[in-house]
Amino acid sequence: MSAGRTDVAIIGGGLIGCATAYYLARRGRRVVLLERGFVGGVSSGVNFGNLRLQGRHLEQMPLALRAQALWEGLEAELGESVEFWRQGHLFVALNEQHAAQIEAFHHECRPYGLETELLDRHRIAERWPWLRGPVVSASWSARDATVNSRLVSPAYARAARALGADIREGVEMTAIAREGAGFRLACADGSEVLCDVLLNSAGAWGGAIAEQFGEPTPVFAAGPVQLITEATGRFLENVIHAVDGSIIFRQTQRGNILIAGHPRVPVDFANRRSRVPPRKLATNLARMLELAPHLSHLTLLRSWTGIEGYFPDMIPVIGPSRTTPGLFHAFGFCGHGLQIGPAVGMCLAELILDGRTPTPIECFGIERFAKPVTADRAHLAAEFEGTLLDKIGAS
């Protein structure tokens, strides 16, 4: 099969690949996106939908705030609903250490332009009278929001297609070779793509592509577990999130309760399968009922997880390759990629077309793995099950 030539080829049609394709196409570039399944079929379409600003790594704040502004205008921009809902987000401290954390963040995030409100137990009881458990204090962020993640990547892909991008679903990239100053991609269906610029947005699989270009990373895969109950009468307008991530829940627009909570579980990466171990159902439900015992009568409808890429320092890789001109990486979003996704796509389009982006993203550079990264072991132990910790050497 003869090779089609394009300006930019993108490997992976999750939110990152689809958003980048859209912003490149909007600026008139020829784009081919290769997705081996369906766009948004992996992490990007199965997530909790949380557009959380509170509690972010401070170095992510400029990117996160740029993303939130894009989310706020996204339905108008793409011309379809993604069920964007400015629900607000209550970060709940379950002990004094959490309380100190939210208080510190309240002061630290202000210079970046994020306002949070600190609430003591009495204020919490006034606004959420049904909330039980060892709640010490909380922090409220009115600008935090949610979306229906299943709708987002397809909406970006359709809008990119309308601008001329070639979005190919069911096409797996199987080999990459350097060709002059560009790249030649071979695909499982026998097709080839020639491109000047290549974006590696292959999610948890991005590490293998980077490694091929002499940029090994400590990326590993894990599954954040989600549960959903039957619908019930409206009692909750916002996201409730324990500071340690042990429980996160919200009520969907239909009334179902969507529940998540650390630690994340191992996945079968080789076979691309992820399962929810029954022990997780028990721990997540027990934690939620501690805070919301009035939900104990609800039927659990479904549980699922996904395959997400993580790094031990819990921030993604975003930026140019340090070994290969024309190659860009954006993978391993550590469970936070939905919220920042639109801004990551915008920044990548700027990097590719202008050679720079006004948003500070230097901390995400792949070169940080040239030397061993320091992992916060105690933090990782709360976020990942033990067998995963063994793999990343953070026991």
Ligand SMILES: Cc1cc2nc3c(=O)[nH]c(=O)nc-3n(C[C@H](O)[C@H](O)[C@H](O)COP(=O)(O)OP(=O)(O)OC[C@H]3O[C@@H](n4cnc5c(N)ncnc54)[C@H](O)[C@@H]3O)c2cc1C
């Ligand atoms: C259950 C769950 C809950 C989450 N909750 C939240 C949340 O509430 N808020 C938040 O901000 N983030 C959340 N996240 C994280 C967020 O979903 C991800 O960080 C984000 O979707 C990553 O997008 P991506 O495009 O990098 O990866 P993906 O969506 O995984 O996309 C990568 C794509 O690359 C494709 N691919 C890989 N290799 C090839 C190849 N060789 N050829 C062709 N295609 C290839 C894959 O098929 C895949 O579709 C959650 C994640 C999960 C799994």
